[in-house]
Amino acid sequence: MLGLIGRRGKSAMALQYDEIVRGSLAKQVADLIRAAILEGRLQVDERLPTEEELAKRFGISRPTVREALKVLAAQNLIRSRRGPAGGTFVTRPDLDAAARTITDAATLLVGMGRFEIDEIVAARGQTEALCCRLAARNRTDEDLDAMAQELLLQQDETLSDEDFCASDVRFHRAVVQATGNGPLQFIMHAMIESFIPITNMLIYRHHERRRTIGAHQRIRMAIAERDEDTAAALMQHHVEGMRAVLDQALAHRRLEKPGGETI
Amino acid sequence: MLGLIGRRGKSAMALQYDEIVRGSLAKQVADLIRAAILEGRLQVDERLPTEEELAKRFGISRPTVREALKVLAAQNLIRSRRGPAGGTFVTRPDLDAAARTITDAATLLVGMGRFEIDEIVAARGQTEALCCRLAARNRTDEDLDAMAQELLLQQDETLSDEDFCASDVRFHRAVVQATGNGPLQFIMHAMIESFIPITNMLIYRHHERRRTIGAHQRIRMAIAERDEDTAAALMQHHVEGMRAVLDQALAHRRLEKPGGETI
DNA sequence: ATTTTTATATTTGTCAAACCTTTTGCGTTT
DNA sequence: AAACGCAAAAGGTTTGACAAATATAAAAAT
Numbered sequence: 001m002l003g004l005i006g007r008r009g010k011s012a013m014a015l016q017y018d019e020i021v022r023g024s025l026a027k028q029v030a031d032l033i034r035a036a037i038l039e040g041r042l043q044v045d046e047r048l049p050t051e052e053e054l055a056k057r058f059g060i061s062r063p064t065v066r067e068a069l070k071v072l073a074a075q076n077l078i079r080s081r082r083g084p085a086g087g088t089f090v091t092r093p094d095l096d097a098a099a100r101t102i103t104d105a106a107t108l109l110v111g112m113g114r115f116e117i118d119e120i121v122a123a124r125g126q127t128e129a130l131c132c133r134l135a136a137r138n139r140t141d142e143d144l145d146a147m148a149q150e151l152l153l154q155q156d157e158t159l160s161d162e163d164f165c166a167s168d169v170r171f172h173r174a175v176v177q178a179t180g181n182g183p184l185q186f187i188m189h190a191m192i193e194s195f196i197p198i199t200n201m202l203i204y205r206h207h208e209r210r211r212t213i214g215a216h217q218r219i220r221m222a223i224a225e226r227d228e229d230t231a232a233a234l235m236q237h238h239v240e241g242m243r244a245v246l247d248q249a250l251a252h253r254r255l256e257k258p259g260g261e262t263i
Numbered sequence: 264m265l266g267l268i269g270r271r272g273k274s275a276m277a278l279q280y281d282e283i284v285r286g287s288l289a290k291q292v293a294d295l296i297r298a299a300i301l302e303g304r305l306q307v308d309e310r311l312p313t314e315e316e317l318a319k320r321f322g323i324s325r326p327t328v329r330e331a332l333k334v335l336a337a338q339n340l341i342r343s344r345r346g347p348a349g350g351t352f353v354t355r356p357d358l359d360a361a362a363r364t365i366t367d368a369a370t371l372l373v374g375m376g377r378f379e380i381d382e383i384v385a386a387r388g389q390t391e392a393l394c395c396r397l398a399a400r401n402r403t404d405e406d407l408d409a410m411a412q413e414l415l416l417q418q419d420e421t422l423s424d425e426d427f428c429a430s431d432v433r434f435h436r437a438v439v440q441a442t443g444n445g446p447l448q449f450i451m452h453a454m455i456e457s458f459i460p461i462t463n464m465l466i467y468r469h470h471e472r473r474r475t476i477g478a479h480q481r482i483r484m485a486i487a488e489r490d491e492d493t494a495a496a497l498m499q500h501h502v503e504g505m506r507a508v509l510d511q512a513l514a515h516r517r518l519e520k521p522g523g524e525t526i
Numbered sequence: 527a528t529t530t531t532t533a534t535a536t537t538t539g540t541c542a543a544a545c546c547t548t549t550t551g552c553g554t555t556t
Numbered sequence: 557a558a559a560c561g562c563a564a565a566a567g568g569t570t571t572g573a574c575a576a577a578t579a580t581a582a583a584a585a586t
Contacts, residue, residue, distance in 0.1 A: 024568065026333065038374065050537060061570045063326045066539085067333045070289065074334040075367070083578030084536040093375045102365040104338075106449065111301065112356045115445050123446040130393050182378050183386040183458065186369065187450055195446065287539065313566060324541045329568085346549030347565040 025060050026067035033068065037077050037090055048088040099189040106194035117246050120195050125239040127191060128172065132231035135178035136223045143178035147171060147220045154213050164209060165200045171216055172196060178223065199246060208245060288323050289330035296331065300340050300353055311351040339364065362452040369457035380509050383458050388502040390454055391435065395494035398441035399486045406441035410434060410483045417476050427472060428463045434479055435459060441486065462509060471508060
């Protein structure tokens with residue numbers, strides 16, 4: 001019974017205005033375990049007690065414990081397996097999983113129209129230009145190869161719009177990858193994966209492929225020659241050149257507003 | 264009974280190798296509802312059926328439904344209230360909530376040592392210098408006031424290390440805020456909130472306050488005068504100047520490795 | 527003796543039915 | 557008209573049980 005507040009009687013203690021209760025029992029338990037993980041009191045890959053044991057120790061029921069564990073699992077902090085050697089384990093922080101999390105969050109915001117197109121274009125232009133600078137400085141030959149591979153693919157005329165967009169995303173990712181900076185790659189994920197597809201799916205219906213490919217090729221060339229200023233300027237021009245096309249494409253899209261009850 | 268796969272007997276259907284099941288029932292339900300929200304089939308602030316009703320429609324039990332809803336609530340997609348007018352509602356995508364999500368993800372990665380200090384310093388220097396440029400271009404007088412307020416606070420000698428660090432974070436946030444670019448602010452949250460505290464809590468034990476304050480003041484002045492190049496250079500120098508101090512501080516910290524069973 | 531099969535115990539996953547707590551709204555009383 | 561109180565609705569929690577998966581040990585077959 002770890003001090004959780006359940007079925008609290010209104011103890012007539014005068015002047016006790018500070019946070020009566022933080023939330024549901026499940027939330028309190030989730031917060032406790034999360035804190036234990038974040039503070040390192042629970043090591044990576046360490047096994048937590050069984051759900052029944054947790055329920056007993058916290059003085060709550062197993063379904064409530066499970067609700068708490070589900071929340072933590074949704075945050076990629078723990079994972080569960082069945083069986084005798086199963087149980088709940090602390091998950092090693094995974095770069096991909098974390099990147100997916102922030103991408104989802106960014107995609108949601110973009111999809112719900114919380115950002116202006118102009119803002120997105122400006123943010124892309126600036127940050128990707130910066131990445132170009134660092135890429136020109138730190139790129140390896142493998143990075144150049146990765147870019148070349150996408151360029152080759154993009155020149156295939158039979159490529160569907162969707163596949164072309166996907167290749168475009170991979171090209172920009174390759175540029176970010178070439179910076180060799182982990183934290184920057186992590187941050188740029190949100191840009192690359194959420195901002196680019198939204199803008200591109202609108203644009204490529206208007207057949208701007210040739211121009212895009214040309215810009216990509218020049219960018220790669222500048223990075224190959226370690227010409228920071230040129231690479232950055234090219235990228236910024238490439239991205240911000242979309243603005244006009246985007247505004248036009250957006251006008252078409254305003255009319256599509258589906259709605260339907262499914263659940 | 265919406266086609267969920269529960270208690271599946273090994274139906275002897277030959278050649279049905281494709282994804283027998285996606286996961287637990289709770290996960291399947293969570294995925295279904297999430298997709299409905301992300302695709303706009305469930306509008307913002309729309310009320311979902313009651314938990315009992317959902318259980319009936321999906322053909323599963325209420326605890327399982329609740330596990331699914333908890334997952335979605337943890338992702339800030341829904342919220343629940345009790346009472347007759349209560350229920351489960353689709354949450355409007357919130358910038359702060361999303362920012363908190365990515366901050367948590369980044370903090371976790373940093374805390375678990377998935378990034379090198381050098382990388383973090385470099386990423387901070389580059390991106391914050393970029394923000395300085397845009398801040399110098401777009402800042403309002405209110406932005407300058409916000410910076411000045413933190414500077415004033417930082418000059419208080421009696422400030423605790425923790426409070427000084429918090430003010431430092433707010434100063435850097437004010438710079439990002441001054442860019443006036445929503446997506447950029449969103450992305451930079453992860454830097455500001457997770458990368459800065461980690462580095463600063465190490466540094467300020469070594470009493471670098473005066474130098475920090477001086478750098479802040481010069482940065483603000485350059486932004487006020489709309490001098491992009493100077494502001495960017497100052498910020499980059501300010502951030503990357505920490506590297507040596509950081510390496511030193513890190514050496515001290517290597518010895519602290521607490522471990523203890525609490526859950 | 528080695529491999530394969532079977533049994534068993536353990537742990538998560540799911541279910542059912544109830545009860546508790548909070549909140550709203552209505553109806554009664556003052 | 558305002559205040560109070562009650563009842564209904566919905567999420568929050570509990571209890572106890574069973575189902576499914578899986579690692580380990582035991583047994584059987586080769």
